Amino acid sequence: MSDTHAQSVAFVRESAIPQQPAPASAVGPVKWLRENLFATVPNAVLTIFSLYVLYFVLSSTLPWILNGVWDANSLAECREILQGTSGACFAVLTERWPQLIFGFKYPSTEYWRPALAFAFMLLAIAPVLFFDLPRKLLVFTILFPFVAYWLIWGGTIWISIFAMAGFAAAYVVYSRLVGQNFALGFFGGVAAAVIVWIIASYVVPAIAPEQPLLEAVPSRDLGGYMLNMMLGITCVSLSIPLGIALALGRQSSMPLIKWICVVFIEFVRGVPLITLLFVASVMLAYFFPPEQTVDLFLRVVIMITMFSAAYIAEVIRGGLAALPKGQYEAADSLGLDYAQAMRLIILPQALKISIPGIVNVAVGLFKDTTLVSVISMFDIIGMIRGPILASTDWNGVYWELLGFACLVFFVVCYSISQYSQWLERRLATDHR
């Protein structure tokens, strides 16, 4: 059969054509460009427009950044070096670096102390954030606040030791008594701690050495980005447990506790943070004699913690409300008491739902710490707007300084946001 056809058909392919490369428009960068940037006419227009905007922004900022001056002693000197060309004066960052980070009054020989505390802080929060790490590291986390206090404020180490002893006594009493009754354990623990601290208030001045190992630094001398970090970390770590307690209290069936929590949350949420800060810095000074005021740092920590705890409480209440009623009933049917049900069934789920909200509040709170500059505390913004811009050397440098402040805040806030996304993926047990 094939023979007949061999003459009747003009051409017969006897072997397969070698594989051809795909057309240029269907592979590689061209395909990517076509699909992603120039798929339709409006897309192409938008792409070209975006490229133009990018060019416009970069062509004006990049030369300014790349041409920046890093070594000068004043703005005038910067301008002399630049000779009228456009360029940033980053020299202000190098010259005032310690002031931006530590404030202008922290003794310069002691900068290693907050720096060391910062390194410890990273170590201490690691086991809290990443729970795959060995649990034994938590011991360091528990010790950290006392060590950090001693490092940053200096003075006698006995304050830290007795503060720790108070908490230890509270824990011992609590764990003894909590078997009988939670309230008994709780108030017993508080009483034990208070007794230890009252004793300490008499003992510490007596045994404190004349020349402490670390020079004491008053709170008023703290400043710079260090102050933002300290306020942010302290307030976030205090306000999450307080927020949980408030959220549970608001759902409590005991009317007194419920109404205390409701009134607290609604009052604090209804007041601007700046008002609370003014109360902390200005009004409280009227109520105390001039020599015996509560430390300003402590006052501000209390106010910011109250503020963010109220918000976190509402976020967690949302998480609690999102749980199906069956979860509560399941806990009851297992015979768990209130504390066990909350700890083992309800809160792990409610907190997981609340993570994005809590992180949102934490990021907001961290940025809100810059508000303390209006009550004349010298955080990084206070340093920039006050002493640095007011010095005759650097009066007039705005972009470089505020851009730097943006950058340091962005680094921290973006890290928090990335961490929370990792945490959500890590805890996503339901969609597998």
Added chain:
Amino acid sequence: MKKSIILGALTIAGLAAGAAAAGTLDDVKARGKLNCGVTTGLAGFSAPNADGEWNGFDVAICRAVAAAVLGDSTAVEFVPTTGKTRFTALASGEIDLLARNTTWTLQRDVDLKFDFVGVNYYDGQGFIAPKELGVSSAKDLDGATVCIQTGTTTELNLADFFRANNISYEPVPIETNAEAIQQYLAGACDVYTTDASGLASTRATFEAPGDHALLPEIISKEPLGPLVRHGDNEWADIARWTLNALITAEELGVSSANVEEMATSTTNPEVARLLGTEGNLGEMLGLDADWAKRAIQTQGNYGEIFAKNIGEETPIGLARGLNAQWTDGGLLYSPPFR
């Protein structure tokens, strides 16, 4: 019944506060430090330098008082205050003296219950304009666009000035000084108006300060001075006469360089009384005889303080103008040391 208890408690609290406030001098001496309120930073007037040391025109007043009272011009705890916190800080006793370029007004003196102890800088609202605009007087500004900070007294002063001179203008309202400068430099307005000292220090930060001129008209009165709480006249006297001592020292030619020599060899009886070699003025104030000498020695006289911090040799570059001695046609006129 309850009401009377509360009232009684308030009275006792008030008495206690009054008693505490009555002895500011003793409090300061016992503490060994003067708590002095300053700005959080204003170029030339008060700002910490790269080493964290406070310097400036207002700061010098604090240091002079500390030198007079405590004998040590570094025994000052500088409490930075903002425009919002300054008065409460003083009223609550957190600070003993407020030297924060604060304008002396009736309301602050009477209603807020403070005592202004004098004027250390006579300021007023002025105009800055680019030289190429070619105006030499604010009265030439007919039809000009004017950058102005909203919500300030400068806004009202401006309206008054233009209405009084029957010329028209177009205001460009702006929120902050920094923003106003950017707008002015970008040419959004022909002139910018605010306190003259502020204009001068701002001009110093321009890339080409020589291209801009301050117009000669000053259209408002802004006497800036240190202040203390009402009700402690002894303390107010000390602050007032320390400031007067600095001013008198300049008038009499006593400076930080020659104060030692003047104290021993002067023949001028007023210099002798000022420096404590004659009479007992210091004792009357509750201080020792050398109080004014120490203040002058450490800070210099008024003229030296002015020249060092905000004078024409500094980047701020302010002329003495109204702040010259009365003998030079200015307003500085200290009562006699007698």
